[in-house]
Amino acid sequence: MPKYLLLKHYTGGPERHPDFVPISEWTADEITAHMAFQRHVGELLRERGEFVDVQALSPERTYVRYGGPGMAPVTTDGPFPETKELAAGWFIIDVESEARAYEVAAYLSSAPGKDGQPIHEWIEVRPVMGGAPAAAE
Amino acid sequence: MNEDVVRVLAPQVLGILVRRGNDFAAAEDAVQDALLEAHRSWGDAPPDDPKGWLLTVAGRKLIDSRRSAAARRRREDALSHEPEPGTAEQADDTLLLLFLCCHPALSPASAIALTLRAVGGLTTREIAEAFLVPEATMGQRISRARRMVSGQPFAQPSDVAVVLRVLYLIFNEGYSGRVDLSAEAIRLTRQLALACDEPEVAGLLALMLLHDARRAARTDEHGTLIPLDKQDRTRWNEAEIAEGVRILQAALARDQRGEYQIQAAIAALHDDARTSGETDWPQILAWYNELLELTGNPVAALSRTIAVGEVDGPLAGLSALDELAPRLGNHHRLDAVRARLHERAGHLDIAAEHYTRAAAQARNTAERDYLTKQAARLRHRSP
Numbered sequence: 102m103p104k105y106l107l108l109k110h111y112t113g114g115p116e117r118h119p120d121f122v123p124i125s126e127w128t129a130d131e132i133t134a135h136m137a138f139q140r141h142v143g144e145l146l147r148e149r150g151e152f153v154d155v156q157a158l159s160p161e162r163t164y165v166r167y168g169g170p171g172m173a174p175v176t177t178d179g180p181f182p183e184t185k186e187l188a189a190g191w192f193i194i195d196v197e198s199e200a201r202a203y204e205v206a207a208y209l210s211s212a213p214g215k216d217g218q219p220i221h222e223w224i225e226v227r228p229v230m231g232g233a234p235a236a237a238e
Numbered sequence: 239m240n241e242d243v244v245r246v247l248a249p250q251v252l253g254i255l256v257r258r259g260n261d262f263a264a265a266e267d268a269v270q271d272a273l274l275e276a277h278r279s280w281g282d283a284p285p286d287d288p289k290g291w292l293l294t295v296a297g298r299k300l301i302d303s304r305r306s307a308a309a310r311r312r313r314e315d316a317l318s319h320e321p322e323p324g325t326a327e328q329a330d331d332t333l334l335l336l337f338l339c340c341h342p343a344l345s346p347a348s349a350i351a352l353t354l355r356a357v358g359g360l361t362t363r364e365i366a367e368a369f370l371v372p373e374a375t376m377g378q379r380i381s382r383a384r385r386m387v388s389g390q391p392f393a394q395p396s397d398v399a400v401v402l403r404v405l406y407l408i409f410n411e412g413y414s415g416r417v418d419l420s421a422e423a424i425r426l427t428r429q430l431a432l433a434c435d436e437p438e439v440a441g442l443l444a445l446m447l448l449h450d451a452r453r454a455a456r457t458d459e460h461g462t463l464i465p466l467d468k469q470d471r472t473r474w475n476e477a478e479i480a481e482g483v484r485i486l487q488a489a490l491a492r493d494q495r496g497e498y499q500i501q502a503a504i505a506a507l508h509d510d511a512r513t514s515g516e517t518d519w520p521q522i523l524a525w526y527n528e529l530l531e532l533t534g535n536p537v538a539a540l541s542r543t544i545a546v547g548e549v550d551g552p553l554a555g556l557s558a559l560d561e562l563a564p565r566l567g568n569h570h571r572l573d574a575v576r577a578r579l580h581e582r583a584g585h586l587d588i589a590a591e592h593y594t595r596a597a598a599q600a601r602n603t604a605e606r607d608y609l610t611k612q613a614a615r616l617r618h619r620s621p
Contacts, residue, residue: 102347102369103601150348150379153371195371197345233456233463233604234410235420236449236505 104153104195104229105202107209109222111160111187118221127215135220138212146194146205157190193229202226243288245359248273251292252356253331260300262338263388266356268303272296329433332357336430340401341387348383349404350411355380357429358422368417398434402442402498405430409446413453420450431485440489441499447482448505451475463608467514479509500529519548536565540575552582570599574609581616590616 124132139155146152161178168175192209196202206224214220248269255265272295276288285291339353354360354368366376409423427443455469486502504525511517526542529535539562547555556579559572566572577592593613600606 102350104370147375147378150351150375150382152375195347195369195375197347228601230600230606231602232412233602235412235453236406236410236445236501237463 102195102197103199103202103231104193105199106225106227106229107192107194107202107206108225108227109189109191109209110225111189114186114223114225117223120218120221122215122220124214131213131215131217134213134217142192142205142209142212146192151194151196151201151205153193153195155190155192158188160187160189162187199228240284243284244273244276244292247289247292248359249335249357250289250328250331251296253328253335254293255296255300256338257327257331257334261388262356263384264300264303265296266384268296268299271299329429332429333433336401336426337397338387338390339383340397340404341390342397342400343386343390344383346404346407348379348386349400350408351376351379352383352387353404353426354408354419354422357426360417360422364417368411368419398436398439401430402438406442406445406498409449420446420453424450437489437492437494438496438498440485441496441502444482444486444489445498445502445505447478447485448502448509451478451482451509457604460607461604462611463604465608466508471512474509479506482506482509495528495532497529497533497535500525500532504529517548519545523549536562537569537571540566540569540571543575544578547579547582552579555579556583568599570601571596573599574605577609577612586616586619 124135127135143152143155163176163178165174165176192205194202194205196205203226206226210222210224211219212222251272252265252269255268256262260268269292272292275295276284276292280288335357336353339356340349344352351365351369354365355362360368362377362380363373365380366373369376405423405427408426409420411419411423413420424443424446427439427446431439431443451474452466452469454475455471455473456464458464482502483506486499486506489499490503504522507518507522507525523542523545526538526545529538530542540559543555543558543562546558556576559576559579563572573592573596577589577596580586580592581589590613593609593616597606597609597613600609
């Protein structure tokens with residue numbers, strides 16, 4: 102059973118769907134409905150035995166790198182020259198096939214947004230590497 | 239309580255209960271209850287007949303659950319006092335359980351989980367760890383699968399092909415996790431072979447043994463794959479090879495070829511060569527041709543091009559690959575095979591490029607690391 106990371110983005114990805122309305126323009130009820138849908142997807146995956154992990158990420162981010170021997174880490178939190186992609190969170194699923202992973206991703210992208218309409222958000226689907234098969238020549 | 243003993247006995251007890259006509263899910267619950275009670279009451283002193291004990295207690299649990307459901311209780315009372323079955327019956331029970339757990343109505347992943355639990359006797363936690371998913375997820379997968387087979391009619395004997403595929407998938411999950419699934423698959427296939435006298439069952443068992451024999455030589459200390467031609471053959475398990483070859487020869491003698499026997503024959507020819515230079519490639523190519531005739535499997539056709547490259551030269555292999563490529567779409571191994579054939583042909587820069595592309599498409603880290611290093615080796619060769 103292959104595992105897939107379904108990555109949700111705040112920004113970035115291919116061109117947005119024409120109906121896309123950013124979350125900043127939603128009402129409180131619309132946001133509640135959207136979050137409830139995320140939980141519903143999680144429950145559905147658990148019930149089907151496909152759930153591995155779900156996490157939401159804070160939009161706050163810092164870049165950190167090695168500063169050299171005996172030096173403190175070098176950090177920066179921007180500003181960045183271009184609009185960078187920002188991951189909002191992820192699901193990790195363990196499913197029968199790539200087709201099933203796409204099905205889950207598409208469903209996740211149908212989450213309700215403005216006026217309860219599907220947000221058509223792009224979900225980035227990444228295969229997770231597994232172990233080597235025992236029979237290989 | 240001796241966990242190993244219990245692990246072997248639990249599926250046997252389950253098999254007896256299911257054969258007696260009990261519902262699969264109810265019987266499994268009863269066996270789990272009996273195991274819990276054994277855990278509580280055996281301590282360091284298991285009873286003289288632990289299997290009989292488990293059977294009696296599980297039978298009683300089943301009856302209890304029926305009683306509380308207030309139905310069919312008289313008939314069941316007599317059942318828990320039946321004599322223990324002999325070995326032949328035990329084998330039949332294993333077969334019955336395998337057919338149930340590998341029911342064609344189940345997805346492969348569900349069948350794998352249920353088989354490991356109900357026939358392999360592994361705990362849900364062990365299976366979850368082996369597949370790196372949360373225990374709750376695996377529990378859910380197993381209980382869904384159980385519900386599904388509980389209402390199903392028994393699978394037909396022709397479905398042995400489904401059982402074999404499930405066992406082969408378990409074998410291929412390997413031994414990287416905390417549970418050695420390859421060893422588990424071999425154990426289950428041995429049980430199946432005792433119960434089911436079919437050449438393809440023997441073929442699969444031989445195939446597993448012949449591959450498992452190379453286990454110690456297959457990866458280096460960093461976990462990177464070592465290809466067959468670079469493996470230290472003194473580290474191959476000779477006993478496993480001998481057993482695999484013996485089982486395979488007996489199966490082939492019955493002249494009912496199937497894909498597992500043919501794949502085992504190919505593995506045996508590799509195992510048979512003391513150095514990679516001594517590999518009997520013409521013979522391997524002949525087996526690949528037969529495999530293709532039988533299955534038409536494009537992945538087998540891809541492996542065949544390597545054999546073509548060894549027999550008729552790398553350019554012949556490459557043209558066989560070009561012919562095949564449209565059928566394979568963007569199969570992830572296409573570049574790896576192309577790289578290998580180009581390297582054989584001395585096109586080292588092209589080979590490096592294909593190794594790099596192949597690494598980007600690898601489905602596991604061991605393969606990716608190997609392919610990345612192949613590309614690096616060619617790029618940094620001395621002029």
